[in-house]
Amino acid sequence: MPGRPSDPGSEAVVPFSPEFRDPVVYPVHHGVRPPLLRVYVAWSRGSLLHLACLRQPLPEPESEDSVDEGEAGGKVVEVRLRAGEEGISEAHRRRIAYGSVPAFALLQSRKNSLMAMSRMSSSLLHGEWWQHVLEYSKNISELLGTRRLSSNMVIEDPRMVVQPSEEPTSLKAAWELMEIFYVDKQSLTWLPERLVDWSEEYDSLLTRTELTIHSKLVNMQKKLANVKVVEDDPDYWEGMSSALAVGWLDIVVKLLRFHGSYQLDQLDNRETENGLVEAVAVLVSTMPRLRPDPSSGKLGQFCKTRPDFIKAWEKWRGHLSKLERSAFWVQCSHDRTREGLQKLLKIMLGDISNITSATCHWMELLVSHLLYIRQFMVGLEGLNNLAHKCRQLKPTVHYNGLMSLLIGILEESPEVVLAECSKTFGPWMVAHGIELLTAGSDHADILLHEERYSLGGISVEELHRLVYAQILSSHPLTCQIAPTYLASCPKQGIGLLENLLYKQPIQHHQVILKNLEICRLYELDNISVNLMKIAGMYNWKHGRRGFGIYWLQLACDEVRLNRIAQQLFDCIGKSLSDDSFKQWEGLLELLGTQVGSSGGLEFLHKYRDFKRTLKQVEDGRASNAARQAAESLMQLMRSPSTPRQFWLPLLHDSVKLLNWKARPLLSVSEMNLLLNKLQDLSMGKLMLILTAAASLSALCISGRKILNVL
């Protein structure tokens, strides 16, 4: 992070939570016998900690042989730190991270193209923009988990009321909450119904410690399995009224049909009772609901427009009050049935005391209010006031992250929402949820996009993306998706991406190629050149000379190639016999013939060609090979790239050509060139001449011979 660890507060780049928990002591098994002299602690990659434990040196140093292998003087231990967060495993977290990359990247590219196309200010974009964000949000939400019913629930248990399903995650619940309030502009008109749906899905997550309607129903269901006459059980009626209060109509109707009066043997003498139960069931299943999609498979009478709904609601209320005042109640002999049914009717009629007693959690009470009393609640302010009242009626001791998030949303405070996202759901949620938040309100948009001096000139949005990218890059498996997020950070992203790429391992060519691919995608040409240079030097030093030269050639690193060339010439100079030259073949093949691409190394190529033709000359096979050899010899001698240490061997080789019987191969000027080189060498190093006396004399003799001929 580009942060300074010192003085937190206004200077801190990463906001630290001020609440410090009590320190926890974890034992670490290091296997070094006490007493320990020193313990060094250092951060390694990601959440790995390196502990170096050193022992007190022994007072009398024993000889090397007698030191026991097990008695190490110290050890380095790796300690992995894990946050004990509930619910989601590391692997699942990574899966979410991977899955959200395409959606995020698509949204960013759309944003960029919209920006570029229209050059509009971001506030003008909102008209169309929210639909893109909605699509993004739906993609992410799908990734976080599928709907309740899994496919293996094909055969339904008739006695099953609450479907056992995968535990919904609060992460998904939080995401959907943000989608409802910030993104989906269509949902604003039927916000109450969406909240009803939401609470149906995630009721079990509202609180872990206290009772919810969901847990109540689950308990009741367990109990009902063993009860013959359900209508005698008060829990049956209570469960039903609770389910009705939060609008789970299908559960209520299903439960009503369990009523004993439906059994064939009792139908005759409980006719009136059964009629009442059925009448309530019909009324429950025809409750008017203001929602646009009738295809949701839910019970009720769906109305798309408000006038339709008001008409239907009035009619339905009429039926309700008619039934309530009906004379049949007197004929109903079963007391519990009568009371229970009347309570259901009261709930539907919006009786506050009944509703309050039927619900457990304040969120459930809120939903109940929205369903039966204030169906036309619009605007967050009214909703917030209502929620406040509900919280007073059903006080909760402990607000979990999800509830705090909801309160933050209702209070229209993006700061609180962001803080809750960060605290409860982690950096993934913040980095991705900001998109929803900014789509929702201009206030949040400005707040999150404003460049802040205290953050080093970056915006809050960028900061959270950077934090998330850092977390991604701390794990070797997710670090390849970090560039997507870094690239979306206009100020610091590319710089950090460069750092990240430099830190990647370079041991294996596959990894290097993957990193070069990232460079190519983000047009970081200079980084890719540097990576190739690093890879080249690494391979060269580790004995893979071909690979080293290959990378340096790609990087066009003349300087290093020239240095390498000197080392190579020394090597080749030592092992100059023709046999050993063969093993250089492959490398020379790689170097190619192009001038300039490989520093001084193209000399080796020419030298190899010369040696090859010379071999043919020695074998006495081709006569024009001799001419060719002489030509390439002269080229080598004239070329400035021919290293000095090769002059003498070349002169030595030239003797063979000078002694060619058929005809003279070299002209006078060429001969002079050779003699000049020889002279140069003798001036430079007298010693060399002594060792090469033989070749010198041979050369002189041949030279004289040629001159004589001429």
Place this chain on the structure above:
Amino acid sequence: MAETGEYFHRFPQSKSVDAVRWLSAVSAFDRFVAAAVHDPDASSSAAAAAIEIHSLTLATSPLSPNIGEPSLHVRSSWPSPSRISALRSSPTPHKHVAVAAATLSGSLHVLFVDPVDGSIDSELSIADRSLHAGLVSAVDLLEGGRECITAGEDGRVNRVTIGEARLEYRRVYDSRGLVSYTAARWGSPMEFATGGLGFGVQWWDQRKPGGLVSQFRCNWRQDKATGIVHSIDIHPSRKHICMVGGSSGTIFAWDLRYQQQPILLSGVGHDGRRVSVSESEVWEVQYDGHSQSSSVTSASSAKILPVMICSEDGILAVLEQGEEPTELLVEPCAINAFDIDPQNPSDVVCSLEWETIGILMRPRESIIA
């Protein structure tokens, strides 16, 4: 792709999948896939890498009566001392299926898998650094599973005989690091091909002294961007042609009879024109028997047989000479390896960068008709 989407199934693994291979099966209902996995979070480095044998079962559901819904389960697992860099499998004349795996640290392991229940019955290995000093980039098993070749970044090429109780190797060539090899493939029991830097391909014949018979180095790209060969495939009926895949989306066929005229299927040609299916690394090439059977004309003609490739930019495609490539998958992440089931060429297993094994089941002729 829309039309292949329903035939593609993803199986998240929670660790990185480095290589995948089909194992030849006895039963058509219970097939096995060997996967080389690596978990950097493992508590010790010894437990980090493994070979897992997964069984693939197809359950027919009322929703899709023709194509079964595949499911993948780990049957057995073998811990590898180091991360696996190359994986191959081959049936043996005995009851077992041989799986050869080479590692980053230079060791070679051969596992014998029971084709009935997917258990690993025995294992042979050369674990010291005598075989390779460093990464073994390629391994290939000879049909019948009695011999394999290994080639490495250290510039060694070895031929390993798989005996009853031990592995014995013979060094074919050692360049002492002057050249690195990155791909290897058998052509016949006596011949094989290797690939390396600068799109170099070498053809080796065991009957010739020295082994190296001919070699090819790409010279169609005059600019600085040359590349590395990642994969070679040789069709059993056309042993003179090496199908080569490498950097920058380059796929070419090198015909031993016309060594200086490689046929470019994808990449940048002589004239600098780019005809390519991908611009990034092509990690693997294989001849695609399934596409071959669907095109009537290619069987007898001199055209290059269709090949399947996978790439760093997430493309799995089938290429045919002179035709537009058919993209089977376009993934948001790299496809690092794939394998076509030799027994059911319509089925492809692939390893995705995001810790996932993918199974693509292409519709067979009968289903289309």
